[in-house]
Amino acid sequence: MSVQHEPAVAGVGLSAWMAPHLAAPAADPLADGETCDLAIVGGGLLGLSTALHAARRGLSVRVIEARGLGQGASGLNGGQVIPGLKFDPERLVGHFGEETGEALISFVSSTADVVFDLIRTEGLDVPSRRGGWIFAAHTATALEAAANRHRQWSARGADADLLDAAAIGRLTGAAGYRGGWLDRRAGVVQPLALAFELARIARAAGARIATGTRVTRLARQAGSWRVQTASGATVKAAKVLVATNAYSDGLVPGLAQSLVWLNSFQIATPPLPDGIAAGVLPGGQAVSDSRRILIYYRRSPDGRLIVGGRGGMPTPTRTLDWAHLERAMTRLYPALAGVSIERRWFGRVAVTPDHLPHIHVPEEGLVAVAGCQGRGVGLMTALGPRVAAYFAEGVREALPFPPTPIRPIPFHSFRRVGVAATIAWYRLLDGLER
Ligand SMILES: Cc1cc2nc3c(=O)[nH]c(=O)nc-3n(C[C@H](O)[C@H](O)[C@H](O)COP(=O)(O)OP(=O)(O)OC[C@H]3O[C@@H](n4cnc5c(N)ncnc54)[C@H](O)[C@@H]3O)c2cc1C
Numbered sequence: 001m002s003v004q005h006e007p008a009v010a011g012v013g014l015s016a017w018m019a020p021h022l023a024a025p026a027a028d029p030l031a032d033g034e035t036c037d038l039a040i041v042g043g044g045l046l047g048l049s050t051a052l053h054a055a056r057r058g059l060s061v062r063v064i065e066a067r068g069l070g071q072g073a074s075g076l077n078g079g080q081v082i083p084g085l086k087f088d089p090e091r092l093v094g095h096f097g098e099e100t101g102e103a104l105i106s107f108v109s110s111t112a113d114v115v116f117d118l119i120r121t122e123g124l125d126v127p128s129r130r131g132g133w134i135f136a137a138h139t140a141t142a143l144e145a146a147a148n149r150h151r152q153w154s155a156r157g158a159d160a161d162l163l164d165a166a167a168i169g170r171l172t173g174a175a176g177y178r179g180g181w182l183d184r185r186a187g188v189v190q191p192l193a194l195a196f197e198l199a200r201i202a203r204a205a206g207a208r209i210a211t212g213t214r215v216t217r218l219a220r221q222a223g224s225w226r227v228q229t230a231s232g233a234t235v236k237a238a239k240v241l242v243a244t245n246a247y248s249d250g251l252v253p254g255l256a257q258s259l260v261w262l263n264s265f266q267i268a269t270p271p272l273p274d275g276i277a278a279g280v281l282p283g284g285q286a287v288s289d290s291r292r293i294l295i296y297y298r299r300s301p302d303g304r305l306i307v308g309g310r311g312g313m314p315t316p317t318r319t320l321d322w323a324h325l326e327r328a329m330t331r332l333y334p335a336l337a338g339v340s341i342e343r344r345w346f347g348r349v350a351v352t353p354d355h356l357p358h359i360h361v362p363e364e365g366l367v368a369v370a371g372c373q374g375r376g377v378g379l380m381t382a383l384g385p386r387v388a389a390y391f392a393e394g395v396r397e398a399l400p401f402p403p404t405p406i407r408p409i410p411f412h413s414f415r416r417v418g419v420a421a422t423i424a425w426y427r428l429l430d431g432l433e434r
Pocket residue numbers: 041042043044045046047064065066067068070071072073074075076077078079080081082213214215216243244245246247248249251264265266308346347348349372373374375376377378379380
């Protein structure tokens with residue numbers, strides 16, 4: 001099945017992950033009147049990882065994806081597998097209290113292990129490299145934050161180093177950093193391959209996956225769920241997972257209004273010529289920098305440099321909409337001036353007001369998860385077995401953090417306008433700090 005990312009914009013939209021040899025596994029079209037133990041809405045990393053583990057626990061599983069596999073954030077992202085959340089451990093303990101906070105820290109600490117172990121133990125055909133992730137500090141304040149993060153995670157056993165300006169320069173080859181934090185637990189994957197391979201082994205475990213099928217309504221009926229789709233087919237499911245994240249629509253009342261989705265943009269060079277390649281991320285790490293509107297980058301398995309960062313709120317329509325990333329790239333690597341950009345694409349990142357991922361159980365047998373703030377590759381893959389255990393055993397403790405009520409953001413549509421203004425302001429401040 002060929003993959004097309006929405007919306008089609010002339011000359012842009014193709015991600016660097018799409019390759020002629022890479023094909024999604026076959027789909028299992030939905031028949032009207034099917035029944036299952038668990039219906040999963042959304043075929044991203046969360047939906048597919050949950051499907052795999054639920055099927056292995058003996059549940060009959062139906063995944064229903066509106067578009068193609070990996071056409072949500074899961075096949076479009078930067079492929080950086082970073083453990084932890086945006087908040088450091090002490091902040092999480094402060095927010096959740098000692099017991100829940102430590103349980104959450106232990107879970108988020110393991111998310112990269114889950115991804116790389118899965119690839120290894122299942123023999124997945126997913127190009128990957130566990131070379132670490134660098135938080136790169138461009139100001140003295142950011143370097144202090146890096147040191148603080150290093151202290152907190154090292155105290156919890158993370159294999160990590162604090163980097164000075166010389167060390168970060170050697171590892172990244174990039175100009176302009178004062179230092180940073182290297183977390184060796186992290187690494188990179190080819191994200192679309194990960195989504196396809198998860199789908200393949202989920203199907204092998206018995207899960208059935210329908211694509212091109214939008215779920216339009218969920219209704220509770222006589223103790224089970226009636227899952228209605230745009231094609232007219234309905235499914236009767238004992239339980240339902242809504243794994244639609246930043247692409248959530250009106251299926252679960254208030255869910256889409258409980259988060260703000262932002263466009264994250266990426267660009268990719270062609271495979272870099274040897275003379276230039278040696279000076280670009282020679283250490284093989286992934287990097288996110290400390291700017292308010294952060295820039296993240298990595299090398300791809302075929303030798304491209306891939307640079308990502310927040311984009312504008314409107315849907316991009318021309319290559320110029322990615323120009324800020326090209327500027328960032330040549331600021332970091334002046335030697336890349338004049339190197340062409342071969343791919344430009346974007347996807348949605350779900351951000352919640354408290355910057356934490358949320359699990360909701362709005363009704364019996366219905367779970368929704370949303371809001372991974374750009375950290376979902378590890379987080380959503382690792383949540384899969386936990387959510388599957390929750391469905392199979394019905395025990396709240398299976399979940400790594402407690403479900404919360406869905407809280408729609410007041411004046412939600414204005415919030416997006418506010419976010420757009422904040423991004424413009426932050427970009428200006430970042431520019432002044434260069
Ligand atoms: C450009 C970009 C770069 C990123 N970089 C990174 C990174 O480097 N590292 C990292 O950890 N995270 C990154 N992220 C975040 C990460 O990709 C996401 O957190 C993660 O993929 C979310 O997975 P998911 O399964 O929850 O959602 P998704 O993969 O978005 O899947 C949701 C699916 O639900 C489907 N859907 C929606 N409504 C319906 C419906 N009504 N019926 C049926 N299907 C429906 C959608 O079509 C979609 O396929 C990035 C995100 C983007 C967009």
